[in-house]
Amino acid sequence: MSRTRIVKGTYTKVSEKGHSMYSNENIVTNATRTVTEEGTENGLYWGSPKDPPQTARRIIDVVMFVAGTTDPINTTGERHQANTKYWQAIDAELKQKTKESYNNFWHKIQEIKLHYLDLxxxxxxxxxxxxxxxxxRNLASxxxxxxxxxTYRFWRNQEVHLHLIGHSHGGNVINQFSELITSREMIGKSAILKRNNFTEFPTPWKIKSITYLSTPFxxxxxxxxxxxxxxxxxIINVHNEYDLTQQLIANFSLLNMEGLLKSFQMEKFENGITILKNVKMDLIMQYLKGWYNENKAIAAWREMSNAFLGINLIVQEFIKYxxxxxxxxxxxxxxxxxxxxxxxxxxxxxxDVHKNFSGGGRHDKITFARHLKLTQGINTLxxxxxxxxxxxxSYILSLLANVFxxxxGITDSxxxxxxxxxxxxxGLTILDVNITQHDSYNSRRKKSAFDTFLRGTQSAVQSNNLEDLLMRLFSQFIKPAQLQKITEGINAAEYIFxxxxxxxxxxxxxxxxxxxxLVNQYHAFLVTANDEATIKELDKRPGSLPYLAMTSHSLSHTQFWQxxxxxxxxxxxxxxxxxYQ
Incomplete structure (x- = not known):
């Protein structure tokens, strides 16, 4: 509401006691001739105004959103990834809201703002x-x-009830905030708060509600x-039983997360896996075990070229990681x-092997063996x-277990x-909101397989067997039959060496x-055959680890649950x- 007062004559305001003006924005004084101010006894003071006094019987409700880890490892490396765009679901490429944006938690809660007197x-x-x-997380608090x-500097003397809503680790930022505001010592040590001379949390302010959305506690x-x-x-707690981040990934608090995977390009990693999956090992086997046939030899050459291209792309991305x-x-x-x-x-x-099999020339088995350059690669493998x-x-699992x-290595705790x-x-009452049935993955009837997989990974963490945990995770990216094909190919190659x-x-x-x-023991078949064949993007493929870690984890803030x-x-x-009754 705005108000303008126009007086054609002289306007005089006399106050027998004090006269105070407070504005949440600017106070502007402008005169055609002269502005006169005088402090007869003590002079004029600037820069140290007092807060407005408390208004009787007024309670202010403030809802504060605290974003978290939709992307649990922040692969983009952005400094302020958890921001308002996160809640409003603004499309990163289009730079605008989508159809889904208008049905999510953020937008729906805006609709009830006017239903309350001071919300x-x-x-x-x-x-x-x-x-x-x-x-x-500590700095975020x-x-x-x-x-x-x-934002609310003029309400420090008012009774303010805070309603904090945190998704994922945003809930842990809220918990850390609850610790910070009880300690003047912690506030006094904060370089962030010192900049504005903030030394304490306002006495009349209280936390009236906390809504946790997929928070890992x-x-x-x-x-x-x-x-x-x-x-x-x-206390309101929204959770999804398929949320892998809440129940596993968040166990690891990592150091130096910014840029940790900045150079990792999932699409290239996926490209390598896809190329390798599509290699027709039977064509290579027919060539190695059968009598020489030029057409079969050319087909085997092509498949060998693709196989080593796939491996090369995977190794490239792994080195970057x-x-x-x-x-x-x-x-x-x-x-x-x-x-x-x-x-x-x-x-x-x-x-080198990929280039050898991509070229022309002879297709006999002696050349095949020479093209493999096994002396160059097999000792390293x-x-x-x-x-x-x-x-x-396992050499590679033990090394990675040390890293994590x-x-x-990179894990703080x-x-x-x-x-x-x-x-x-x-003892506080918890309103539990289980949204598992709303996850698209729930319709795939894979709950039992997921629960078995989750129990195994959690058991590995609890027993501090990180090698076992890593093997269980890696086993979801390759099927036993695919690894069996590679083994059979090596077995066939032994005939000519x-x-x-x-x-x-x-x-x-x-x-x-x-x-x-191990893969045969740990591969959980979490993804249906139809989804694997029709959905190429891993974070959109129900049951894939990226889906369970990101999409299932994000579900809680996509709707304003009843x-x-x-x-x-x-x-x-x-x-x-x-x-608005």
């Missing part, structure tokens, strides 16, 4: 990286308080502090460089894929997460057979607007 919704100004990183105190850190909770504080990881541990950093050196040998070898009995003595080990805040709320090369091939086949046993709406309405304190 304010803030989601425009607060942002943070969204990284799965303890330090980033300080930014959250800073934004609140700047830690057992040790980011615990909910009850010191500034309203006595009637309501490993090389992007910053490791402070000097011993482990040296191991990483040795590993990358081995991978580069493989990269060069697969490229046997080092990389060395595995004696199981996951614990707690306080060793490993803390088993839970889907429920029950341990933290200590003798001496040391034959011995090295047998070692490689033995290593791959042991990996095949139970959540009812719960929030019941927690607002400012009173219903009689015009």
């Amino acid at each position: 304010h919704i803030e989601g425009e100004f607060f942002s943070w990286s969204g990284d799965n990183d303890t330090k980033e 300080e930014r959250l308080l800073d934004v609140m105190l700047r 830690f057992q040790r850190k980011h615990q909910l502090n009850h010191g500034k909770l309203h006595q009637d504080c309501k 490993i090389d992007s990881i910053t490791i402070e541990n000097s011993t482990l950093a040296n191991e990483k460089q040795s590993f990358i050196s081995l991978l580069r040998n493989v990269l060069q070898w697969t490229y 046997n080092i990389l894929f060395d595995i004696k009995t199981g996951v614990r003595d 080990g707690e306080s060793r 490993i803390d088993a997460t839970s889907w429920t805040p029950q341990r933290q709320t200590r 003798t001496g040391n090369l034959d011995a090295q091939l047998k070692i490689l086949r033995g290593n791959l057979e042991r990996y095949h046993t 139970q959540v709406e009812d719960g929030l309405r019941g927690s607002f304190s400012s009173g219903r607007n009689p015009r």
Whole structure:
């Protein structure tokens, strides 16, 4: 509402006591001739105004959105990925809202704003990286308080009821915020809050409700502090039983997340896997085992060229992934460089073999053997894929387990997460909203397979067997039959090699057979055959690990669930607007 007062004559305002003016924006004084101000006794002061006094019987409701980890590893490396665009579902390419945007949590809650006398919704100004990183979440809690105190600076003496809504690790930012606001010491140490001379949380302010959307609740850190909770504080918890991030991935709080996977290009990784899957191993086998036939030889050449192209693309992306990881541990950093050196040998070898089989010339089996350049590549492969009995003595799994080990490589801490805040709320009533049935994956009838897979991965984390965890995860990207084909191809190649090369091939086949046993044991067949054939994008393919980690994890903020709406309405304190009964 705006108001303009025009006085044609002289306008005089006399106050027997004090006269105060407060504005949430600007106060402008403009005169054609002169502006005169005088402080007869104490002079004039600038820059230290007092806050407006409390208005009797006024309660202000403030809803604050805190974004989290839609992308649990922030592959884009953006500094403020968790921002208002996140909630409003603005298409990153089109730079505009989509049809889905107008039905999501953010837009639907805006519709009830006018139903209450003093309800304010803030989601425009607060942002943070969204990284799965303890330090980033702590800084985000300080930014959250800073934004609140700047945005609502004239309400510090008013009774304000905060309603905090956090998706994913946004819920843990809220928990850390609850710890921060109870400690003047923590506030005083914050460089972010010092910039605006903020030293304490306003006494009349209380947290009236917290809505957790797919938040992974830690057992040790980011615990909910009850010191500034309203006595009637309501806890709302929305969760999806297919959410892999909440129940597994968030266990790992990683260091230096920004740019960790910035150079990783999933489409290239997927391209390599697709090319490898489409290799017709039967054509190669017919050529190796049968009598010479030119047409069969040409077909085998083509399939060999494609096979090594696929491997080459996969190795390229894997090198980028490993090389992007910053490791402070000097011993482990040296191991990483040795590993990358081995991978580069493989990269060069697969490229050379791909080029050999792409060219023309003779197609006899002697040339076939020469084109493989096995002397160049097989020793490196046997080092990389060395595995004696199981996951614990696998070279590559042990190396990666060290990289992801707690306080060793890139992992700050490993803390088993839970889907429920029950341990933290200590007796507060929790409104539980289970949205599992709304996940598209639920219609695939794979719940039992998913639960078995999840139990296995969680058990590996609890027993600190990261090698086993990694093997279970890797096994979802390849089927036992596909690895079996590669093993059979090596077995067939042994027919045309003798001496040391034959011995090295047998070692490689033995290593791959042991990996095949593990893949056969751990591949959970989470994706239906129809989805695998028709949906190419992994994050849109129900049951794939990217889908379970991102799409299932994001479902909670795509709708304003009826139970959540009812719960929030019941927690607002400012009173219903009689015009919207």
